[in-house]
Amino acid sequence: MSRLHVVSGKGGTGKTTVAAALALALAAGGKRTLLVEVEGRQGIAQLFETEALPYEERKIAVAPGGGEVHALAIDAERALLDYLHMFYKLGSAGRALKKLGAIDFATTIAPGLRDVLLTGKACEAVRRKDRAGRFVYDHVVMDAPPTGRVTRFLNVNDEVAGLARIGPIHNQAQAVMRVIKSPETAVHLVTLLEEMPVQETVDGIAELRAAGLPVGSVVVNMVRPEVLDxxxxxxxxxxxxxxxxxxxxxxxxxxxxxxxxxxxxxxxxxxxxxxxxxxxxxxxALERGSRARIAELGLPTCQLDLLGDGVDLAGLYRMARVLRTREIVTGTSEGAR
Structure with missing residues (x-):
C-alpha cells in the first residue's frame, strides 16, 4: 500500500483541496498523516483556517476515529540549511552563509538541487521511524507542483546528475529516487471534466509513465449534477x-x-x-467525452462533487468521506501492480 501520495493537477482543478481531503481520509481510524506543501503558497493553512505554517511539522486537524493530520510547508532555503548541518555539520556556518545570500543563490541557480531538497524532506518523513522502530507517519501527502512540471520535479535524479556524480548530494538524490520510484509512492492527478485539464492529465500520465514514476489514481473534481433526465x-x-x-x-x-x-x-x-x-x-456531451478519455487511461478514478457553497472545513471532511471508500486510499500505485 502506498505511503507517499503525490497530488498534482492543472492549475484551477483544486489539487491542494484534494490533497488536504486525502490527508484527512488517510488519517481516519487512528492513523497519522503528514501533509506537505512545496510551493510556498500557504494554501494548506487557508483550507484548514489556521495561521501560516512555519518550517516545522504541526498538527492541524483530527480525523474521524482519532487520527491526526500534521502539516509542513517546506522551504528550500531552510531545507538546505538542514542538509548542510546533517551532512557537513555546518551549524552556525550555514546560518552565516544564509546572511551572505549564498543559500538563496544556491537554490536559485540550481533548480535540480532545489527539487532534491524539497522532495528529500518529504521522503525523509516517509522513512522516519521512532525509537520502537515504527514509522512516525503512516502516510505522507504532498501537494506537488502542477501537472506540467510534476514529472521533472519528481525525477530529480536526472537534474542532479549534471551537478554531482558522487558525494553526499548524489547519494541524497539516489535515496530520494529509491522512495519515489518504489511501490511506496503513488502520483495522483486531479482534473475537471473539461477539455484542457483532461488533455493535460493525459499528457501528464504519459510523461510519468515514460519516466518510470508510479501513477496512482485520477481524481475528477468539482463534478456538477445532471439536472435533466x-x-x-x-x-x-x-x-x-x-x-x-x-x-x-x-x-x-x-x-x-x-x-x-x-x-x-x-x-x-x-x-x-x-x-x-x-x-x-x-x-x-463534453463531459461524457472527457469521461471516455479518462476511462481509456485504465486507472482507478474517483469523482468528487462540486461544493456549491465553496470549500470550508466541513466540505473538506465531506470530501474525505468520499475518498475513504475509493481506491485512491485503499489501493496501490500502478508501478506496484
Missing amino acids: GAAVEDAANGRRAAVAEALAHALARTSSGGRSRADAAGALVTPLLDEAREHTARL
Missing part, C-alpha cells in the same frame, strides 16, 4: 420548444389555482429556460 436532454438538444412549453405549462397548471393564466405565463419562460437547457446539454 434523458428525455428532457433529448428535447433540449433537438430544440423541441413546443414539447418543453407544454410540459412547463402542464406543471404550472397543476400547482396553480390560477389555471390558464399561470399556464399562459409559461410561454414567456420557455425561451430562456430552453437556452439554459441547451447549454446544459452541450456541457453534458
